[in-house]
């Protein structure tokens with residue numbers, strides 16, 4: 001267990017053209033931020049947004065929050081300049097939309113190195129096309145610099161010619177495939193956004209579903225979504241107590257491969273889960 005562990009329960013997008021939102025984000029109790037240069041920014045605003053994102057990512061005023069910049073996708077007219085500016089700013093992550101293949105990941109990492117991105121700046125690849133879902137494992141394992149897979153469910157629904165329905169039945173195969181790929185590769189994985197910012201009950205249900213599917217957290221679009229998201233992704237007091245008890249029972253077993261806790265079998269894997277619960281709890285407490 002380590003205090004350096006950074007939970008990614010909630011990661012909030014904001015258009016980098018919106019200076020008020022960039023400022024407000026300094027006070028929001030969110031785990032991570034994505035300063036967007038892509039879809040939330042109109043063509044006329046791209047250059048100003050790029051400069052805002054660069055300045056915000058470099059300013060150091062966002063405290064514990066993980067700071068990332070979402071550049072425009074590979075092959076767009078803005079991509080190169082966005083990537084260069086993002087590398088110069090040195091955020092925690094550079095989010096690249098519509099990543100299609102492992103080759104693209106390797107090309108992006110080579111470009112980040114060529115632009116002198118500091119070592120702590122990791123690649124976050126968005127999975128939001130059928131190609132990326134089908135190649136998710138290859139994408140996730142293409143480079144040690146890739147730290148996070150981020151679902152883009154708006155693009156994915158569009159590309160699949162599917163529909164948004166309660167329970168997300170049409171997306172479940174894709175969501176689970178990407179979680180499987182991320183877990184196999186040992187990288188983090190974030191669920192897509194919930195578009196209706198007024199529907200907090202629908203959001204809460206989708207957050208719980210994302211948690212149950214195995215996501216580390218959810219991407220968000222409005223500050224009002226942070227509370228319900230944390231409710232789903234933060235270990236409850238009961239879970240923390242249970243994890244402590246289980247670890248105590250394991251340690252009392254002094255090296256035995258299997259012990260019992262409250263009548264249930266405990267093996268190494270249960271210990272890992274308990275350690276993750278306590279690491280998340282510790283990190284969350286250290287922020288508040």
Ligand SMILES: CC(C)(COP(=O)(O)OP(=O)(O)OC[C@H]1O[C@@H](n2cnc3c(N)ncnc32)[C@H](O)[C@@H]1OP(=O)(O)O)[C@@H](O)C(=O)NCCC(=O)NCCSC(=O)C[C@H](O)C(=O)O
Nearest residue numbers: 013014015020021024036040152153154155193221222223
């Ligand atoms: C959806 C919004 C356009 C709504 O904005 P607005 O009408 O201004 O909301 P409010 O008046 O309720 O705002 C209240 C205050 O909160 C601040 N605010 C709002 N949103 C954000 C935010 N995202 N980050 C930080 N702060 C925010 C407002 O400035 C108000 O502040 P104050 O006046 O000081 O009280 C807006 O929420 C928005 O733009 N959201 C983000 C949209 C976005 O970035 N979209 C791109 C990513 S989504 C996506 O496409 C993912 C993927 O690619 C896919 O395919 O699915």
Ligand SMILES: [Mg+2]
Nearest residue numbers: 128152154155
């Ligand atoms: Mg998208």
